[in-house]
Amino acid sequence: MTRIPHETSGEPNPLQILTLDRLRRRTSMKWRTHPEDVLPLWVAEMDVPLAEPVVRAVTDALELGDTGYPAGTAYARALAAFAGKRWDWDGLAVERTAIVPDVMQGVVEMLKLVTGYGDAVVVNSPVYPPFYHFLEHMDRRVVEAPLGADGRIDTGVLEETFRQVVADGRRAALLLCSPHNPTGTVHTAEELSAVAALAERYGVRVVADEIHAPLVLGDARFVPYLSVPGGERGLSLMSASKAWNLAGLKAALALAGPGAAADLARMPEEVGHGPSHVGVIAHTAALRDGVPWLDALLAGLDTNRRLLADLLAEHLPAIRYRPGDATYLAWLDCRALGLGDDPADVFLRRGRVALNSGLPFGTGGAGHVRLNLAASSEVITEAVRRMAAALD
Numbered sequence: 564m565t566r567i568p569h570e571t572s573g574e575p576n577p578l579q580i581l582t583l584d585r586l587r588r589r590t591s592m593k594w595r596t597h598p599e600d601v602l603p604l605w606v607a608e609m610d611v612p613l614a615e616p617v618v619r620a621v622t623d624a625l626e627l628g629d630t631g632y633p634a635g636t637a638y639a640r641a642l643a644a645f646a647g648k649r650w651d652w653d654g655l656a657v658e659r660t661a662i663v664p665d666v667m668q669g670v671v672e673m674l675k676l677v678t679g680y681g682d683a684v685v686v687n688s689p690v691y692p693p694f695y696h697f698l699e700h701m702d703r704r705v706v707e708a709p710l711g712a713d714g715r716i717d718t719g720v721l722e723e724t725f726r727q728v729v730a731d732g733r734r735a736a737l738l739l740c741s742p743h744n745p746t747g748t749v750h751t752a753e754e755l756s757a758v759a760a761l762a763e764r765y766g767v768r769v770v771a772d773e774i775h776a777p778l779v780l781g782d783a784r785f786v787p788y789l790s791v792p793g794g795e796r797g798l799s800l801m802s803a804s805k806a807w808n809l810a811g812l813k814a815a816l817a818l819a820g821p822g823a824a825a826d827l828a829r830m831p832e833e834v835g836h837g838p839s840h841v842g843v844i845a846h847t848a849a850l851r852d853g854v855p856w857l858d859a860l861l862a863g864l865d866t867n868r869r870l871l872a873d874l875l876a877e878h879l880p881a882i883r884y885r886p887g888d889a890t891y892l893a894w895l896d897c898r899a900l901g902l903g904d905d906p907a908d909v910f911l912r913r914g915r916v917a918l919n920s921g922l923p924f925g926t927g928g929a930g931h932v933r934l935n936l937a938a939s940s941e942v943i944t945e946a947v948r949r950m951a952a953a954l955d
Contacts, residue, residue, distance in 0.1 A: 747887015759793030914953030
């Protein structure tokens, strides 16, 4: 696989640039949900300045008054070029893409194309809580196929789940989280091929949330679901929002494999009016010109991942932490601490550290917390110190 080495990007570590005082001037969810004495290491926002090419592209658009409705394929072409260089994948066909407001809205629209009311959608728990919320809101039946004890897809469990959800003759889908949130697992080509083979055998359609795809660390390799044998009938959602901290600039892309092109073509035209035009401009600039910044970020996240492991071993050795190969999220098993099903509540009340409770992540989430690593080393160090103090 062709990759630009992180250490040669020439960019400074964006996680070490902003002070806590400056970050507290932000008005987004991360910085306004809790009082100022709380360290927020929960929701997926990063403590970074934006990549300069993104700032420049958005500023130029605002100066030009280019704030109308989105049009064209620049975003898709930028993603295709990024995928070719980053993942050695030349199968991202621009003509089989569509812009959608964001990844979760795109998930909803893709599932509407391949399932109906009351149909089952399988998820690999513990998994990103909005999967449950959005599926229930669209009147789909959520069925869990829990990950194995190693945090990887258990194909035996998945096959039995597929068998059950299609037994009544109804349609069914798998909502695949790849890379996986919250565990940071990067599914291998062999694992994804096995998933595709099972999906074909049981007539289950796969919709892959691949929003964390650019955030693969170290020597791990991201494999697009649509690139594996049997993935031709799959649908995927991708975005630059997580990797470049652009959640407030809404835009994402829906991708279809060759066997799903007709499904994507049935998506209502008005869905494509939902993304922000300025968001599309920002995401395009990130993918096209923001790779050196991304590489510096990945190097910083890799350092933070090792720092967290060292800090926990020293101050909270009872917490089990298996560093993931992707995302900037750490999944911490706190069950040995004896804090009950929701240790995040204890860390917030006693330690003034905001983490995500594991409970909303479904089966396998009790007794766990999710910690956001996209912060400075000083903030992470202070957070672990507070967590340890909360047990005194």
